Amino acid sequence: MTLTTLLRRISLKHIRHQKMRTAMALFGVALGVAAMTSIDIVNSSVIRSLEDSINRITGRAVLQITGAESGFPEEMLEKVQKVPGVEYAVPVIETNASLATGSERSFVVLGVDVLQDSNMRDYSVTGDSSDIPDPLLFLAKPDSILLTREMAQREGISIDQKIEVQTVQGLKTFTVRGLLEPDGPAKALGGDIALMDIYAAQLAFGKNARIDRIDVSVLRGETLDSVKTRIQAALPSGYNIDTPAGRSRQIENLMGRFRKSMDVISFMALFVGMYLIYNTVSISVVQRKKEIGILRAIGATRGQIIGLFLAETVALSLIASFLGVALGWVLAKLSINAVAQTVSSMYGRSSVTGLDLSLASVLRNIATGIVASLAAAAFPAYSSTHVAPVSAIRSLAYTSNGTVLRRLQKILALSFILLAGIIIAVYKTVGVASPLRNSSMTTLAMFSLTLGVSLAAPLFLKWFIRAYRAVLAPRLGAGGRLAGLNLEKNLTRNAVAVAAVFFSISLSVSSSSMMNSARRGVMDYIDSVDNSDILITSGHPLASAGAPTIPMPLSMRQELESIPGVRSVDPFRKLFINIDGRRVLLEMIDVVTWPRNNTCTIIEGAMQDIPLIRGKDEVTVNENVAMRMGLKKGSTLVLPTPSGPRPFRVAAVIVSYASDSGVIFMDMPTYEKYWNDHVSDMFSIYVEKGRDIAAVRTAIQKRYQGTRKMFVLAALEFRQEIKKMLDRSVVMNDAVNVLTLLIAGFGIIVTLLASVLERTREIGILRSIGMQRRQVSGVVLIESALIGAAGGLLGICAGVITGWINLEGFFRIDFGPSMAYHIHYPSIATALLFAVGLSILAGLYPARRAAKTNITEALAYE
């Protein structure tokens, strides 16, 4: 009751009077909550759409059996069909293709057994084909294909029309026999789906007697688990048998990395919001010191004062959080298509139809906004209770409580910095398999360090001013001396501004150093592992493994080598395999020819070991796989092959940044032998010395014109594309940096204005005894520059450390500890210049105000 009355009578008026400050705090928290909400919405919408597509394609199947991505022998179908409890088991081929003309859009081809598949999925087909009365009975004609009505309309394709489609075997011509109405599988993937007979699909897509999946329905009265166990027993190991829940989990795992990077951005946004609240409440406490003193003198308890500030924070953050949810929805709406596209190209097709926002997520984000704000306001609010009641009286000679608070602040600062150190020490000491080894730990360490250093800002400022007074002040005359004294006099308040500058500079230096390290790591890696002149792929060259690509037959290697000017050709194949429920990237190269032109960093073993694995059951693994599976050179690793599990010896441990889930390298012939898969995702072409690369490139394009659609890129262009992609990925980081710098500027303006207002009388006295306007504004500008320099220096030191911490948690954890930390010196220089420049800019207005002080009014000022 008392609190709400005080809130209404006092706080609301402050909130109204300090419009700018209130708006900044509202904006900060709203932004944090908006980021969380929009990321929630986008994530769950994308996941839901992926799930929906999968469920539509899955139909009534309750178990799905998959092997390696390259498919598995079709004899397995018979084994599954014989398992007791299985109602139906139907084979499926699921592969990518793209239209050779028109939009060149890629789509999924489902190859199904037309006679059996109706037991699993419902198709509603319209067809006026002159050749086939029932479009589903197109078995007799292997060139037949069914498209969705949506896709046909979009591409302007009609029934009986012949279409050219890019497949593994090159360009193929199919006849559209009918259209699938938007129902069942045809409604999945935004209609980018086509249906074929399974045997025709095997032929067209080079899957000799292999299938990609078996969909299983279970007899009534049987439990999923028991049938699953029986199927497991009937098949060689290495096959995955997924339940619907397992599939959802897989999607979530697949999206894990994406979600993690999104979460980092939302955490940063929330952190910025918290800092704004911290700054607002700190300044508010300092500016309302007199008011607090009066309230305390006339009988307000410490609890009431702290309650007042916290209640103000709750009121503000509640409004801000609601605004944030609304803003988050708008952001999600604006970004959903772009995100869905990124997800489609990186992880698999998704076509988002609507935004998914649950009440639980709204409530959670609002609660997070409020709790984070309260946490940020806690210390400044607590410090408000240390304003002595005697502050209300004119004699302010002693306030012993201030000393207690300063001591507490020092203890807290030291504790947080120590905590950060302990967390990092624990993180580095525990094994890779430990649950403590995750990015939450490093984030916590970064958070703790930032908080600790913020709290240490007054102490640092004190040292900084001491150094300034010893070295620089004597050269700057009376103004320089005065500026130092002024800063020292109001250490606490000036330290808040220093902390604001520190925060933004630290964030900027940290993220640019982390991104610089990742960028250099990846670029150095690419430069060493790919020295080719020309790259050929049939899918988009930047698509990661798992993205829709259409591989090319390995036999193309000889064709390419026969083109004049081509010195040699390296094939490259990549696919994900499942080891003990964990996705790992399997990459295939020609181990004999590849090392002639390329190199890689070896952790264990030697470069010479790599060609020696030819003809042996040996592989090399990257650091991530070695760490997570506890492998060393000479260890044995069992891999699931289509013909069952097979042991491979680890010949070397190397560095690879190709995937965040671990990479295993195998010799191409070994892969062909065990996987019975003879395709390549990419060919690297080395041009003969003295030959014109562009001419060779044109010759390659000419050779395949009309028979195969593919990307033929100069390797240099490819590397530039990757650089561009990496640069694009830091745009969000840059946005956060700019925002924090603005916040810092705002913090300085507020601090200096308050300081100028408080010193009105003092400025009046200085003016009355002959100080010029120019000199007055000079003093304020020097103060401002000093705040910027102190914050900048502190920010750079902390940023260099937090950059390393973040590299540990966000990159080294997934790519291996060999990723070197490269401090980004240009950003440090820019940051320092920016901090001082921005501070001077922020000081201009308060300086003008100070210079304009009316002497007679100022002398009467109280």
Next chain:
Amino acid sequence: MIELKNASKSYKQGSREVHALRNVSLTIRKGEFLSIMGPSGSGKSTLLNLVGGLDQPSQGEIFMDGKPLHGISDDELTLIRRRRVGFIFQFFNLLPILTAVENVSLPLLLEGTPFNQIQPRAVELLNQMGLGNRVEHRPEQLSGGEMQRVAIARALVTNPAVLLADEPTGNLDSHTSEEIFMLLKTLHDKGQTIVMVTHDPRAAAYGSRIITLKDGSLSEDIAIGGQAA
């Protein structure tokens, strides 16, 4: 009603120990109007702060109606300030964001009394102070004398046992000062205990008793029209 026994107050100023008050023993009786005089730095305000529970002595004891003000918790001391003491400051110390009536109501708002229950009493007090037409004005819209009268109304709203005034006219012209002293005298005549710090001997003469401090010690104690206490 208020008793100080060997009360001392010292504090650190840099590395220097400052003795603001040294072994002061004093009894303030109910209904007394005590004026505290002395040169700058003699310890007047420190004494007032101790009597009003704004601060605690470094040594010695202070009692209000037999209950100790020393060695008690901050919350206990705060409640005594809120319920038993009324403060009048030299610079008024009104909250600039509140109206006159809200400023007067503040101590009772802190007590948890709803504003609509306090309002009639606050308005009545403002009327008594001659500010009936200034109820909804904010401090910046009032003159110095009016602000001090609002502050007096605020000090009286809880019916305090003692009214403490620290140079209450230090910031006012002589005519307005006269009005304020008359107001205090009227309150005293009605039985209000008042302790006032002042530089001005003419102002001190409004009191029923004058004590003088020098270098933190009691140097003189004179009852007006009577004997020394």
